[in-house]
Amino acid sequence: MSELKEKLKAQIIEQLNLENLTPADIKNDMPLFGEELGLDSIDALEFIVLLEQNYGLKITNPSEGKDIFFSVDSLAAFIEKNIV
Amino acid sequence: MQIFITGYGVISSIGLNVEENYNSLKNKTSGIKLTDSTIFKNYKVGSIQYSNEELAAMFNLQTKGSRTAILGMIAAKEAFKDHELSSEIRTGLISGTSVGGMDLTENLYKDYLKGNFNTEEYKHHPSGVTTIEIAQELGLEDCFLNTISTACSSAANAIMQGARLIKNNVLDRVIVGGTDALTEFTFNGFRSLMIFDEEWCRPFDNTRNGLNLGEGAGYIVLESEVSILKSNSKPIGILSGWNSSSDAYHQTASSPEGYGAVLSMRGALEMSCLNCNEISYINAHGTSTPNNDASESMALKTVFEGNVPAFSSTKSYTGHTLAASGGIEAVYALLAINRGVLFPNLNFSQAITETQLIPQKIFEEQKRVNHVLSNSFGFGGNNSSIIISSLN
Amino acid sequence: MYYIHAISSISHQQTFDLDSIHNGLVKLTQESPLITPEFKDILPPTALRRLSPILKISLTTAIRCVNDSEFDGIVVGTGLGCLQDTEKFLLTINNATSDVLSPTAFIQSTHNTIGGQISLFLKNHAYNMTHTQNALSFEISLLDGMTLLSEGKSNILVGAADEKIPFLELLNENLIKTEYSFTSLATFFNLKNAKSDKGIFVKDVLVLANSKKDINEVILQFLEKNQCNPSSLTKVYHSDLEISLSTEKVNYLDFTGYNYAASALAFHIGVSKLSEDKGSILIVNSLIKNDLGLILLER
Secondary structure (H helix, E strand, O other): OHHHHHHHHHHHHHHOOOOOOOHHHOOOOOOOOOOOOOOOHHHHHHHHHHHHHHHOOOOOOHHHHHHHOOOHHHHHHHHHHHOO | OOEEEEEEEEEEOOEOOHHHHHHHHHOOOOOEEOOOOOOOOOOOEEOOOOOHHHHHHHOOOOOOOOHHHHHHHHHHHHHOOOOOOOOOOOEEEEEEOOOOOHHHHHHHHHHHHOOOOOOHHHHHOOHHHHHHHHHHHHOOOOEOEEEEOOHHHHHHHHHHHHHHHHHOOOOOEEEEEEEEOOOHHHHHHHHHOOOEOOOOOOOOEOOOOOEOEEOEEEEEEEEOHHHHHHHOOOOOEEEEEEEEEEOOOOOOOOOOOOHHHHHHHHHHHHHHOOOHHHOOEEEOOOOOOHHHHHHHHHHHHHHOOOOOOEEEOOHHHHOEOHHHHHHHHHHHHHHHHHHOOEOOOOOOOOEOOOOOOOOOOOOEOOOOOOEEEEEEEEOOOEEEEEEEEOOO | OEEEEEEEEEOOOOOOOOOOOOOOOOOOOOOOOOOOOOHHHOOOHHHHOOOOHHHHHHHHHHHOOOOOOOOOEEEEEOOOOOHHHHHHHHHHHHOOOOOOOOOHHHHOOOOOHHHHHHHHHHOOOOEEEEEOOHHHHHHHHHHHHHHHHHOOOOEEEEEEEEOOOOHHHHHHHHHHOOOOOEOOEEEEEEEEOOOOOOOOEEEEEEEEEOOOOOHHHHHHHHHHHOOOOHHHOOEEEEOOOOOOOOOOEEEOHHHHOEOOOHHHHHHHHHHHHHHHOOOEEEEEEOOOOOOEEEEEEEO
């Protein structure tokens, strides 16, 4: 699971172009859409792209994403649960 | 100085000219359908069911151009049909577009990726070239031409700029509006935003889920009184107010309270010296997205202090025609005034829970329609409102 | 009167954050790079991560024009818009391996992203317009700014920007046909009716499109209308045109490169020149055949 989380952090940095960050800057339980990272609704859509392109998981309704993308922990949990 | 309107023209999925559009509006005939195009997959769109070649032949167009330019030529020609160019009347053209010649470019680019390169045809790509091609078709030379590209508020802004240039004595007469064709680029762009409804859109409905894309063009002719004395044209309305403001909230979403929309509507009302209760009808932006319709509803309630006049979105007829919408809807505003009718907000059944606003549900005739407010809100937080008034 | 206050440019010349730019100009070659500041010292990382080159240089030069009061109008001209993001989204569509598409490039491909980003950054709610009439976009934006001041506004931000992408080179041989190098540039300035320190103002602007009129005749009529004796002009900056006036003439394309916003940088050069000496400067923009933009600057 921790390997997945490290991989996820690198993928998040790449997909959202967070060029000034390293995986170490993103804590596992940190709210991704909180004050620190300054992510917005466009980034939420990029997360949907990330999930489909890297893990084959589809999210058809953007509002479903709120809970899934809350933190690296919740993202990893979702992937583990749904990946075939 | 009053700004008179002395011509109008439109082409959309509900008609190839003003009369056809009016009949569809009256008969509640929507142009939003599934097409057999592989581009749009299983999404309904408001497309004009003729190819570029067919349209050029039907309308005897002499100038080559992209589909956006062709649609613009057709609507602008209809608007200008009772006018003649004259060296005594400084005439200009201001056209809004977001797509420009992308309908051609995207196919050329596919060829390029496959290794076939045809450079010459890229000449139709720039949005400014679309306007030049429309001008050429109208025979407009040695003139002021402009293209405005502010996404979905482009045509409304073109109308506004035209009026201001007349007031500031740069022009006497100006054809203003906008045009956008359906393209794979914009279709996929909106799809990437997950902003479509797979069903027929439901503006201002509580269950609305997104928009349907459309295509079309709409133009009106603005003239000063002095110009009318020379051109002998017949006024059909007055452009009595306008305003453009910025939401400054987010690149693609509107603020929940519709701050920018409140500013643009209030600004237009102030300019026209009208009280809220003098507005007979509002043609809303009403794209049917969860965000816009909620935000616009809040803004309407704020501006009209709970007493919102009859309003509807005509986008469940035409689809969202992007940059053309302000121009097409200006034409519909003129029809409402001159035919004394109110257009329904098709496919509505349930009011939005938070705002409880109920749009115009039926096509109503024999109405006194004196002043119409029309809203057009674009990505980038660009909010524009215009007010068209009857001559009386 | 339309006075020019703060002005800022980023280009392939040393122009950024310099009080005077007209003396250090060098003739550009294909190798001349875009000369940019350290953006991370000026723009926040949350914004910076997404911004394409045209957005970075536009936002940076716009920020340099901010003064004590809020702008009550923001007007931007761009001929070709956000080309990098436009091409990026075309590639996204064509290379798609799954059903979902990344939206960021699409959102930033619209021409008014420049104006939109400035408005967002400054939390500015005023009039915000984007004019895209090819190489006349700057002149039309300037005219719009002047119109806003005539209508009672007092503090306007006006600018123009266009960027190059490698694809333009492919179009050069058969379509564009220019010997000048393609460049990226952004010029923004603050226009007010209040007099500036140097007192440089825009006397008049002409926009003439789809025209086969003799440019030199149009120039003479324009100068006559403005009671400007051609021999009193300090300089004429032109876009590689045979000007029949006997005034000192400079081909600005040597310094701006081929760019739809080139006349905006020529404007900055003219303002810089007038900062040194009183006089009047004419800018003649005929970059695109049959389109003419004229700007008369005075001090």
